Structures are given as structure tokens and as C-alpha cells.
Amino acid sequence: MTGSSPRLWPYTPSNSPVSLPQEAVFFCSSEVMPLQFPSQENDEILAGQNLQSYCGLFSSESGTVEELLAEHGAASMQERRPFLLLGELANPYRLQDIGMGPLPIYTVRLSGLCRTYADGLDSREITPGVHHITLARTVGWWERSHLALATIDQMKKMVAWLDQGRKGTWKPVKPAEGLLHFEPEALLPPTADDVVWDGSMETVQIQEPVFNGPQIDLKQVMVPIHAQYGCYDNRGRLARCVHISQRDFHENMFRRGSSKKWTDILDIC
Numbered sequence: 663m664t665g666s667s668p669r670l671w672p673y674t675p676s677n678s679p680v681s682l683p684q685e686a687v688f689f690c691s692s693e694v695m696p697l698q699f700p701s702q703e704n705d706e707i708l709a710g711q712n713l714q715s716y717c718g719l720f721s722s723e724s725g726t727v728e729e730l731l732a733e734h735g736a737a738s739m740q741e742r743r744p745f746l747l748l749g750e751l752a753n754p755y756r757l758q759d760i761g762m763g764p765l766p767i768y769t770v771r772l773s774g775l776c777r778t779y780a781d782g783l784d785s786r787e788i789t790p791g792v793h794h795i796t797l798a799r800t801v802g803w804w805e806r807s808h809l810a811l812a813t814i815d816q817m818k819k820m821v822a823w824l825d826q827g828r829k830g831t832w833k834p835v836k837p838a839e840g841l842l843h844f845e846p847e848a849l850l851p852p853t854a855d856d857v858v859w860d861g862s863m864e865t866v867q868i869q870e871p872v873f874n875g876p877q878i879d880l881k882q883v884m885v886p887i888h889a890q891y892g893c894y895d896n897r898g899r900l901a902r903c904v905h906i907s908q909r910d911f912h913e914n915m916f917r918r919g920s921s922k923k924w925t926d927i928l929d930i931c
Contacts, residue, residue: 805904
């Protein structure tokens with residue numbers, strides 16, 4: 663991907679569940695710049711200042727993330743915290759709509775956790791609407807997602823936007839289960855046939871690919887989850903975003919089942 667305006671981003675907000683973008687990027691109101699992973703290896707579990715320093719080493723043709731933030735007059739990495747972006751909030755087109763301001767976004771791998779459809783519909787601007795994404799456990803699962811280094815004000819702004827004026831519909835939490843790693847490579851998740859259902863729980867029993875990047879302390883990462891109803895319940899099973907497109911979900915599943923409470927699908931700190 664070459665640098666371009668967020669308004670020229672090829673994926674509109676109706677593509678919310680798609681894991682976007684395919685590479686780490688630096689977002690700002692005028693440009694979306696691809697970022698390169700640092701060349702140095704790092705075997706420690708990254709958290710706090712170590713995570714901020716590592717994320718600041720990602721670079722574009724115009725400089726490192728730290729230099730880009732300074733160039734745009736934005737808060738430094740020391741003022742930013744990790745915030746997991748599961749769906750539309752990783753879409754530069756939508757971030758521009760929200761007026762997010764400069765934001766570095768990194769590609770990461772979720773392990774033991776999956777992205778699934780929240781049991782609700784955001785009908786703003788789009789017909790029939792956007793199904794936002796929440797987080798749920800699945801033992802043995804892996805897939806790619808995105809991590810932002812955001813200021814507290816940016817986090818609040820994203821959660822408030824998801825809330826649509828109904829405070830408390832979405833809740834920022836810290837997961838107490840699963841793993842999170844930086845992921846520079848293309849990564850195929852398990853297929854639907856790889857998910858084993860025993861009548862009460864779904865698990866993936868094939869071996870996960872080797873990790874390609876350092877681990878992030880997931881217990882230090884904030885993620886917005888749908889706190890009102892949790893996620894869609896497809897006869898006890900999850901509707902995973904990587905297996906079911908948003909249109910198929912809306913037309914064939916949404917409001918034809920029940921919902922899982924968020925406290926039943928994710929443990930938090």
C-alpha cells in the first residue's frame with residue numbers, strides 16, 4: 663500500500679468486520695502511511711514503556727512513529743496506551759469520520775480469542791447498517807487483528823462513538839485470557855471445519871502456526887466489548903467474522919437467534 667488520503671481508502675465502513683488494513687499503518691487526517699516492522703528481534707513480553715518504545719521504532723519513508731507523531735504535533739508514545747481494534751475502528755475511512763487524529767495502528771495475532779458479531783446494529787449512515795465486532799474466547803483459535811497506541815482521550819472518543827449516545831452499551835475492559843503477539847506476516851485462521859463443537863463448547867484442535875513477532879501483555883491492553891447483550895448466539899455457537907460475511911450475517915442470522923452475555927464469553931481483569 664502507498665500513502666494516500668483516508669478518503670481514498672478502498673474499504674468503506676460497510677466492510678467493518680474485515681480485518682483492515684493488511685499492514686501496520688500511521689493514520690492521520692491527510693494520509694495513511696504504511697509502517698515497517700523494526701528489524702531488531704525482541705523476545706520479552708512487551709508492556710508499558712517497553713511496548714511504547716518498540717511501537718515507536720516502526721518506521722515509514724517519512725520517519726519513525728515517534729518522529730511522525732512529533733511532526734503532526736500529536737501526543738508522544740509515552741502518553742499512549744495499547745487499545746485493541748477489532749473491526750471498523752481499524753478502518754482509516756471511519757477514523758476520519760470520527761475525527762480521531764494521528765494514530766499508529768499495528769497488525770497483531772489473537773490466540774485463544776476470536777472476533778465475533780455483537781448482537782446489535784448500528785444503522786447510522788448505512789442501510790441496512792453495520793454490525794460491530796466484539797471479543798469472545800475460543801480455545802486453540804488464532805486470527806489477525808489490530809492494535810492502536812492511543813491517548814486516553816482517543817480511547818474515550820472511540821468508545822463514545824460505538825455507544826451512539828447510549829452510555830454503557832460498549833465497555834472498555836482488559837482481557838484476562840488469551841494471547842496477543844505482533845504479526846508481520848499474512849496469517850490464515852482456522853477454517854470452519856477446524857472448529858470442533860461438543861454441544862457445549864467450541865475448540866480448535868489443530869496446531870497453531872509459529873509466532874512471527876514478540877508477545878504483548880494482553881492484560882495491559884484495553885478493548886471495547888459489547889456489554890449490553892454480548893454477542894450473537896448461533897444455537898450455542900459463535901458467528902465468527904472470518905467465516906461469515908457481514909451481509910450473510912445480517913440477512914441469514916441476525917435476529918434469528920439469541921444472544922450470549924459478555925460475562926459468559928470473556929474473562930476480564
